[in-house]
Amino acid sequence: MVVCAGVEGAGKTYILKRLSCEEEVFDRRQLVHPTVGVSHYQVRLPVVGEKRADGKKKTRGELPTELVEVRELGGALAQNWPSYFRPEDRRLIFVVDANDASRLPEVAVHFVQCLETLAARAAGEDKASLLLLFSKTDLAGEERELLLKNEANVRQLLRLSDLTKWHEDNIEVEELSCSVWNEEGFPQIKDWILRKSLL
Ligand SMILES: Nc1nc2c(ncn2[C@@H]2O[C@H](COP(=O)(O)OP(=O)(O)O)[C@@H](O)[C@H]2O)c(=O)[nH]1
Ligand SMILES: [Mg+2]
Numbered sequence: 001m002v003v004c005a006g007v008e009g010a011g012k013t014y015i016l017k018r019l020s021c022e023e024e025v026f027d028r029r030q031l032v033h034p035t036v037g038v039s040h041y042q043v044r045l046p047v048v049g050e051k052r053a054d055g056k057k058k059t060r061g062e063l064p065t066e067l068v069e070v071r072e073l074g075g076a077l078a079q080n081w082p083s084y085f086r087p088e089d090r091r092l093i094f095v096v097d098a099n100d101a102s103r104l105p106e107v108a109v110h111f112v113q114c115l116e117t118l119a120a121r122a123a124g125e126d127k128a129s130l131l132l133l134f135s136k137t138d139l140a141g142e143e144r145e146l147l148l149k150n151e152a153n154v155r156q157l158l159r160l161s162d163l164t165k166w167h168e169d170n171i172e173v174e175e176l177s178c179s180v181w182n183e184e185g186f187p188q189i190k191d192w193i194l195r196k197s198l199l
Helices: 012-020 075-084 101-121 141-157 160-166 186-197
Strands: 002-005 038-046 065-073 091-096 128-134 171-177
Touching (some): 002 075, 012 038, 012 065, 012 091, 038 186, 065 075
Antiparallel strands (some): 038 065
């Protein structure tokens, strides 16, 4: 079970819909309403590295799959996110839209809260895991350059290196950039979910 949080409009629902309707063409014109409360998504992931008895690679249909539940905590609940973490929740995807600088102070406050909650869930050898996901990176040229600078600012604003160090005994932090439009980062997101759900 993975939890997904991030302020309203960060891109959580699109990412989770993209992850859970793998075989469908995702229609971006489809209207997605802001998530009210908590939404549940089932992400089906192929268990990689499996070979057939004759040593050949298994075809897609033959691969065993793992169904992982991801729970989106709607942005409107942000003040109360910690109370929506279950005692067993140790995997968090935190989505940040670095294009939207106006929301960043708010993002920083909620990020710290989520880290504290996650750190408290770590149990001995079983560390908690955080995937910091920069969304909507489907920009080109100068705009993309600006976004990368923004992402660096976000890291500073979130005090990511301090917080990571502070919680290093309890939380493993990874970072990725992604876009639902061009699917940048999606293989890596799936890989993260699979690795973490197999722990
Ligand atoms: N450019 C761009 N826009 C996106 C992307 N993903 C989502 N959006 C837009 O961001 C808005 C908010 O997305 P949503 O998933 O509902 O955000 P949530 O509130 O975090 O669940 C939507 O109107 C989408 O059109 C993306 O990868 N690229
Ligand atoms: Mg949503």
